[in-house]
Amino acid sequence: MEFDPGFAIHMEEETLTFSYGDGAFGPICEKRHLNDIRSSLADADADGPDVLYSIAMDVGMEKDREAIVQRNLLYGAVAYAKGRIGKEPVRSQGHIHAISPSCNASTCEVYEIWSGEAYIYMQQYGGDDAGNCYAVHAKAGDVVIVPPGWVHATVNANIHENMSFGAWCVRDYGFAYQEVREHNGIAFFPLADEAGNITWEMNPSYSQGNLTICEAKEYPQFGIEKGKPIYTQFQENPDKFLFVAHPEIKKKEWEELV
Numbered sequence: 001m002e003f004d005p006g007f008a009i010h011m012e013e014e015t016l017t018f019s020y021g022d023g024a025f026g027p028i029c030e031k032r033h034l035n036d037i038r039s040s041l042a043d044a045d046a047d048g049p050d051v052l053y054s055i056a057m058d059v060g061m062e063k064d065r066e067a068i069v070q071r072n073l074l075y076g077a078v079a080y081a082k083g084r085i086g087k088e089p090v091r092s093q094g095h096i097h098a099i100s101p102s103c104n105a106s107t108c109e110v111y112e113i114w115s116g117e118a119y120i121y122m123q124q125y126g127g128d129d130a131g132n133c134y135a136v137h138a139k140a141g142d143v144v145i146v147p148p149g150w151v152h153a154t155v156n157a158n159i160h161e162n163m164s165f166g167a168w169c170v171r172d173y174g175f176a177y178q179e180v181r182e183h184n185g186i187a188f189f190p191l192a193d194e195a196g197n198i199t200w201e202m203n204p205s206y207s208q209g210n211l212t213i214c215e216a217k218e219y220p221q222f223g224i225e226k227g228k229p230i231y232t233q234f235q236e237n238p239d240k241f242l243f244v245a246h247p248e249i250k251k252k253e254w255e256e257l258v
């Protein structure tokens with residue numbers, strides 16, 4: 001992978017799975033197939049790769065497991081296939097983080113791209129008015145934070161290569177899909193031409209929404225250090241990501257983020 005995730009995890013490009021080295025733990029990947037996400041696509045009948053993305057929730061080093069669990073955190077890894085689904089680049093279906101019983105709130109997600117490039121798409125509301133929408137372009141080593149309660153989807157921004165990322169999440173996560181599916185997907189569909197150029201088209205199922213396309217930024221207000229794996233940052237300061245499991249401790253920062 002272009003960016004070292006900071007622990008012994010490897011992406012197998014051929015099978016789109018993860019393997020774990022000495023001292024590391026992780027599950028067998030859960031695969032999202034094209035047929036699983038048809039109701040959220042611009043064209044529900046589109047052709048594309050059978051396996052779109054593989055998810056390994058709860059990965060890390062055995063020696064850190066207790067510290068991760070104690071803080072109600074979970075580190076996930078996801079690998080995306082290259083290619084297109086009809087006219088769209090490979091992407092996830094889109095969801096909102098459901099209310100987690102542990103904190104009685106929706107929680108954020110802290111992404112770090114490991115290989116390839118991505119658009120982390122996020123939308124303020126799941127209703128007919130999608131509010132502020134952002135497509136944040138991120139390359140290997142970039143960090144992107146999706147605020148609590150926002151609809152989000154991950155797009156492989158380069159149709160010619162696979163993409164992978166890691167993300168800090170709350171342990172008792174849950175995904176709510178209903179609002180996105182009721183609107184036949186996210187409010188702005190990414191479209192990729194044959195050369196791989198990406199444009200965005202509004203989904204007519206929404207009445208309103210403002211899209212801003214931007215590059216990944218830095219997050220000093222969350223204590224994130226640029227260029228250092230977010231897994232290593234956890235190892236050095238296990239309380240750094242407490243805001244993921246306890247969104248209320250960054251209330252002001254969430255309000256100012258938009």
Ligand SMILES: O=P(O)(O)OC[C@H]1O[C@](O)(CO)[C@@H](O)[C@@H]1O
Binds near residue numbers: 057095152167
């Ligand atoms: O359930 P979906 O929307 O297919 O995608 C699930 C994946 O999305 C992510 O939340 C990233 O947005 C991953 O952490 C998770 O594994």
